[in-house]
Amino acid sequence: MTNTSCSTALFKDRELTAALDAIAEVGFPQAELNVREPHVYGADAQEQQRLINLFASHSVQARTMHAPSGRSILGTLDQEWHQESVDILAPHIRMAGNLGLTEVVIHPIPSRTLVPDDADPTLRQRMEDGIRRSLDALLPTIEEAGVRVTLENLPYPDYPLNNMGDLRSVIEPYPSASVGLILDFGHAGRVGRDPSDELRAAGERLCGTHMHDIEVGDDLVDHHSPALGYFDWAAIRRTFDEIGYQGPWTMEVSKTSREESLEELATEIAHWLAGWL
Numbered sequence: 587m588t589n590t591s592c593s594t595a596l597f598k599d600r601e602l603t604a605a606l607d608a609i610a611e612v613g614f615p616q617a618e619l620n621v622r623e624p625h626v627y628g629a630d631a632q633e634q635q636r637l638i639n640l641f642a643s644h645s646v647q648a649r650t651m652h653a654p655s656g657r658s659i660l661g662t663l664d665q666e667w668h669q670e671s672v673d674i675l676a677p678h679i680r681m682a683g684n685l686g687l688t689e690v691v692i693h694p695i696p697s698r699t700l701v702p703d704d705a706d707p708t709l710r711q712r713m714e715d716g717i718r719r720s721l722d723a724l725l726p727t728i729e730e731a732g733v734r735v736t737l738e739n740l741p742y743p744d745y746p747l748n749n750m751g752d753l754r755s756v757i758e759p760y761p762s763a764s765v766g767l768i769l770d771f772g773h774a775g776r777v778g779r780d781p782s783d784e785l786r787a788a789g790e791r792l793c794g795t796h797m798h799d800i801e802v803g804d805d806l807v808d809h810h811s812p813a814l815g816y817f818d819w820a821a822i823r824r825t826f827d828e829i830g831y832q833g834p835w836t837m838e839v840s841k842t843s844r845e846e847s848l849e850e851l852a853t854e855i856a857h858w859l860a861g862w863l
């Protein structure tokens with residue numbers, strides 16, 4: 587389990603130390619620090635020191651960070667929004683460097699609710715330009731911090747840049763040490779993409795995983811345990827070998843399926859991952 591990790595989002599019902607205790611209890615050596623309360627309160631000097639002290643005395647180590655999302659994205663559509671996002675993301679990238687993390691997960695594109703006209707034929711180009719403008723602005727901070735940012739596929743069907751192939755073409759010119767991709771499995775499923783196809787499309791630029799499954803009801807609901815088996819996880823495991831993936835195995839499960847406790851869910855996903863790897 588040395589390269590395995592669990593998102594703190596699973597235990598958002600408790601403060602960070604208690605969340606890490608619960609993650610340690612089921613055997614994960616590392617965690618993805620999900621930047622939201624009650625786990626992380628911004629990225630000022632005081633909060634950075636609190637986190638450094640906290641991880642110095644905990645058996646679970648922070649491996650990666652999920653940066654703030656919502657409006658804090660790369661593919662902003664105007665200058666004011668661009669500056670607002672960069673001003674939030676840059677200090678979090680610096681904090682990730684100070685914590686010794688390997689990757690910072692960032693959402694590349696805005697949700698539909700943030701876009702005035704999602705049928706705008708120039709939307710894709712505007713998002714691509716926004717992503718490049720933000721990466722150009724953040725690159726000196728990324729390099730100084732010594733971390734890599736990873737762009738995540740998001741669950742918006744029939745929408746530009748919601749898949750690995752599109753995102754890879756945008757990040758292609760950027761250095762691999764600084765910019766990569768992370769595949770979120772549930773998001774891929776929600777936009778009708780086969781995870782194995784997505785892994786192949788990401789190829790050697792894949793530097794992270796958000797592993798979770800889909801529960802099929804009236805809608806496709808993600809962030810469930812892979813033990814549900816909606817995806818063909820055996821085929822997915824073979825595809826990881828095929829592309830030579832070396833990054834962390836990060837569980838991003840946060841929803842129960844059978845009224846089990848969060849502790850029971852954590853135990854289930856830890857056992858599932860150990861068996862699957």
Ligand SMILES: [Zn+2]
Pocket residue numbers: 738770796838
């Ligand atoms: Zn995710």
